[in-house]
Every structure is written in structure tokens, then in C-alpha cells.
Amino acid sequence: MSFLPYGVAAWLFVIGLYGIVTSRxxxxxxxxxxxxxxxxxxxxxxVGYRSGGTAAIFADIxxxxxxxxxxxxxxxxxxxVVEATVVALLLALAVQxxxxxxxxxxxxxxxxxx
Amino acid sequence: MTAVQLVALVAVALGGTAVVLAHEPARQAxxxxxxGFALAVLFxxxxxxxxxxxxxxVGAIALPAMILYALRKIIRREEERxxx
Amino acid sequence: MxxxxxxxxxxxGVLGFAAVLVWGLGGLPDFGDFAGRYGDYLAHxxxxxxxxxxxxxxTTFDFRGVDTLIEEFIxxxxxxxVVALLRTGRERDDVAAEPESVxxxxxxxxxxxxxxTALVGPGLVLGINVxxxxxxxxxxxxxxxxxxxxAFLLIYLGGCHIRLGRLRPLAxxxxxxxxxxxxxxxxxxxxxxxxxxxxxxxxxxxxxxNLVSGGDIPLLNIAVGLxxxxxxxxxxxxxLDQRLLMRKGEA
Numbered sequence: 001m002s003f004l005p006y007g008v009a010a011w012l013f014v015i016g017l018y019g020i021v022t023s024r025x026x027x028x029x030x031x032x033x034x035x036x037x038x039x040x041x042x043x044x045x046x047v048g049y050r051s052g053g054t055a056a057i058f059a060d061i062x063x064x065x066x067x068x069x070x071x072x073x074x075x076x077x078x079x080x081v082v083e084a085t086v087v088a089l090l091l092a093l094a095v096q097x098x099x100x101x102x103x104x105x106x107x108x109x110x111x112x113x114x
Numbered sequence: 115m116t117a118v119q120l121v122a123l124v125a126v127a128l129g130g131t132a133v134v135l136a137h138e139p140a141r142q143a144x145x146x147x148x149x150g151f152a153l154a155v156l157f158x159x160x161x162x163x164x165x166x167x168x169x170x171x172v173g174a175i176a177l178p179a180m181i182l183y184a185l186r187k188i189i190r191r192e193e194e195r196x197x198x
Numbered sequence: 199m200x201x202x203x204x205x206x207x208x209x210x211g212v213l214g215f216a217a218v219l220v221w222g223l224g225g226l227p228d229f230g231d232f233a234g235r236y237g238d239y240l241a242h243x244x245x246x247x248x249x250x251x252x253x254x255x256x257t258t259f260d261f262r263g264v265d266t267l268i269e270e271f272i273x274x275x276x277x278x279x280v281v282a283l284l285r286t287g288r289e290r291d292d293v294a295a296e297p298e299s300v301x302x303x304x305x306x307x308x309x310x311x312x313x314x315t316a317l318v319g320p321g322l323v324l325g326i327n328v329x330x331x332x333x334x335x336x337x338x339x340x341x342x343x344x345x346x347x348x349a350f351l352l353i354y355l356g357g358c359h360i361r362l363g364r365l366r367p368l369a370x371x372x373x374x375x376x377x378x379x380x381x382x383x384x385x386x387x388x389x390x391x392x393x394x395x396x397x398x399x400x401x402x403x404x405x406x407x408n409l410v411s412g413g414d415i416p417l418l419n420i421a422v423g424l425x426x427x428x429x430x431x432x433x434x435x436x437x438l439d440q441r442l443l444m445r446k447g448e449a
Contacts, residue, residue: 003223006224007220014219018208049230077258081340085280
């Protein structure tokens with residue numbers, strides 16, 4: 001049972017990869033990439049969790065209490081916001097690809113031409 | 115592992131599968147919103163309130179909005195091309 | 199390669215990958231058994247050393263400030279990339295004027311428009327509150343920036359447009375993004391000049407629990423909040439063909 005968080009992270013990664021490989025629509029592909037991203041968030045926070053620990057905010061608790069790791073929370077919270085903008089960049093690329101090729105199907109798009 | 119964490123983990127696993135299996139992008143945008151919310155609950159259960167706060171707004175508001183706006187741009191261009 | 203052959207190769211590859219991944223994850227310490235000493239050290243010295251009660255904020259902007267600087271510039275670069283991709287495309291096409299029902303998506307729904315417009319004020323206040331209290335409670339520049347972004351998005355969903363008089367709203371958002379990104383880097387320079395190391399905390403730390411405490415962490419929070427809000431609004435504005443933020447005088 002204690003393997004469940006890591007198992008969920010691995011499952012999200014694999015199912016996201018499956019979605020990317022079998023996708024017929026560029027926008028669907030980009031969202032599956034976001035699912036793969038979220039698997040890393042789950043893994044990071046699961047690694048930093050301590051049983052019985054609380055969040056590392058000492059505004060109302062004494063500073064000697066047991067807390068969870070603040071470093072993985074830092075990494076994840078900056079990553080969540082930055083990923084949103086990177087997904088926006090990928091969506092802009094999809095819009096331009098649709099302009100160029102007239103379709104959103106990755107299989108129908110032609111090869112890159114110099 | 116507490117009960118909330120267990121339920122949240124199962125919800126996240128099911129939500130991720132639902133996002134991948136929703137092939138229509140417009141429907142997928144709404145499923146992404148729900149999945150983002152489930153992720154935020156999971157982050158809260160893992161004692162990371164800052165991350166949950168970011169994830170609520172980004173995953174449930176900004177990401178579906180961006181998907182729908184990108185789709186709108188593509189559909190408008192298709193309509194113009196069909197007319198012109 | 200045919201479709202079936204590709205799926206077969208993928209299937210074999212992903213099964214092998216999943217096996218290695220599960221084997222590797224099985225070697226991690228048990229869930230709930232975190233034994234890192236660096237994390238504990240950072241958590242327990244953030245209040246005595248920096249007088250800021252949110253160890254996560256102190257870790258983000260002070261102890262690991264360089265990581266945040268890099269993430270912030272990824273955000274900035276991605277926003278510039280979106281603008282570069284979508285703005286040149288639009289100048290080549292002739293984007294036809296949109297019908298009223300599309301341009302003002304809630305024009306027909308009065309209740310949705312009223313609720314959205316009514317929530318803008320509270321949303322802005324909440325966003326500013328979250329940004330300013332980042333070093334004391336859960337929150338900070340990233341979280342407050344996205345809350346502010348959603349408050350501005352509600353203006354658009356409420357069927358109105360932002361009018362800032364002579365100032366072009368899109369230019370204001372781009373300026374906010376630039377000021378935020380540059381502000382972060384320049385405050386780091388202050389640390390270099392005064393305290394001897396880039397992004398070193400150089401302002402007085404104040405009393406624990408005060409709004410003005412934690413050194414330069416509140417300033418960095420404000421810079422990041424401006425940047426996140428500006429970047430996301432510029433990106434959304436590009437997707438909406440700049441209908442999100444329109445000049446005064448345009449219908």
C-alpha cells in the first residue's frame with residue numbers, strides 16, 4: 001500500500017505516453033503531455049512526504065514540529081505555473097501547424113521542408 | 115496513508131486515464147479541469163498548500179481556457195477557409 | 199512504418215520502460231519516510247534566520263533563489279515565443295471582424311455576466327493579498343499572479359473589455375511582465391552589491407509575523423506576481439486575437 005503514490009505516478013506517465021503515441025489530434029497530444037508532467041509532480045510530493053508531518057508554514061505552529069520537505073514543494077509550485085505557459089507555447093505551435101498543413105492530425109502532416 | 119490521500123490518489127489515476135481517453139479536444143478541456151481539481155486535492159492531502167493553490171488556478175482555469183481558445187482560433191480559421 | 203508495426207514497437211518499449219520504472223521506484227524509501235537532512239535544515243532555519251514564517255517561500259526566493267530566477271525566465275521566454283508565433287501569423291492573415299455573439303461571449307447570458315463582473319473586485323483583492331502575504335502564509339508571487347490573471351479573465355468572460363484610457367491595455371500587460379522579470383534580476387543585483395552574493399537577502403529582516411519582514415522576499419514576491427500575471431494575460435490575449443484587452447474607442 002505504501003507503493004501506491006509511486007505506482008500512480010508511474011501509471012500517469014505510461015498512460016500519458018500511450019496517449020501521445022496514439023493521438024490523432026495535436027491538441028489532444030499536448031494535453032497528454034500535460035498529464036505526463038503531472039506524474040512528476042505526484043512523484044516529487046510523494047518523495048517529500050513525511051508521515052504525521054504538516055506543511056512547513058510556521059505562522060501558527062511551533063518551529064519544532066515535524067514538517068514535510070519544503071524543497072520539493074518549491075520545485076513543484078514553480079513548475080506548475082511555468083508548465084501552463086509552456087503548454088500555451090505548444091498550443092501556439094499547433095495553431096501555426098494547422099495554418100501550414102490544414103489539418104491537426106499528426107499522421108497527415110507532411111515532412112518539414114527547409 | 116490517510117483515507118483522503120488514498121481516495122485522492124485513486125481519483126487522480128482515474129482522472130488521468132479519462133483525460134487521455136477523451137479524444138475530442140473540447141470534451142478533453144472539461145475533463146482536464148476536473149483532473150486539475152483532483153490533483154489539487156491530492157497536493158493538499160500531501161501537506162503542500164502552496165502547490166495546491168497554484169494547481170487550482172492553473173489546472174482548473176487557465177489550462178482549459180487556453181485549450182478552448184486555441185481550438186476557437188483553429189475552428190475560426192477553418193471556417194474562413196471554407197468560406198473563402 | 200505501418201501503424202501496427204509502430205504500435206508493436208511502442209508496446210514493447212513501454213512495457214520494458216514500465217518494468218524498469220517500477221523496479222526503480224520500488225527502491226525508494228517507503229512513502230512517508232522522508233529522511234532528507236537538507237530539507238529539515240531549511241525548514242527549521244527559515245524562521246530564526248530570515249524571520250519569515252513560510253519556509254516554502256524562503257526556500258523559493260532566498261535559499262534556492264537562482265532556481266526560481268531560471269524558472270521565471272522560462273516563463274518569460276515561453277510568453278515571448280507565443281507572441282512571436284501568433285502575432286506575425288495574424289498580420290499576414292486578414293482576421294475578419296467577429297460577430298457580436300462571439301466577441302462578447304456572455305452577451306446573451308445576463309446572470310453569467312453579472313456574476314463574473316461581481317467577482318472581479320474580490321478576485322483582485324484576493325490576488326493582491328496572496329502576493330503580499332507570501333512570506334507569512336501559503337501563497338506568494340506565483341499563486342497570487344495566477345489569481346490576478348483569473349480576475350482579469352473574469353472581466354472578459356463578463357462581457358466587458360478592459361479600458362485604461364490612453365494606455366493600451368496589452369502594452370500595460372507586456373510592461374508588467376517585463377517589469378516583473380527585470381525586477382527579479384535587478385533585486386538579485388542588489389544582493390550582489392550590498393551583501394556580496396547574487397540574490398543574497400540584503401534588506402533588514404524585521405520582526406517575525408510582520409508584513410514587512412523577511413528581507414527582500416516580499417519584493418521578489420511582487421516582482422514574480424507581476425510577471426506571472428502579465429505573461430499569462432499576454433498569452434491569453436494572443437489566443438483571443440487581442441480581444442481580451444482592447445483599446446478605448448474600439449467597440
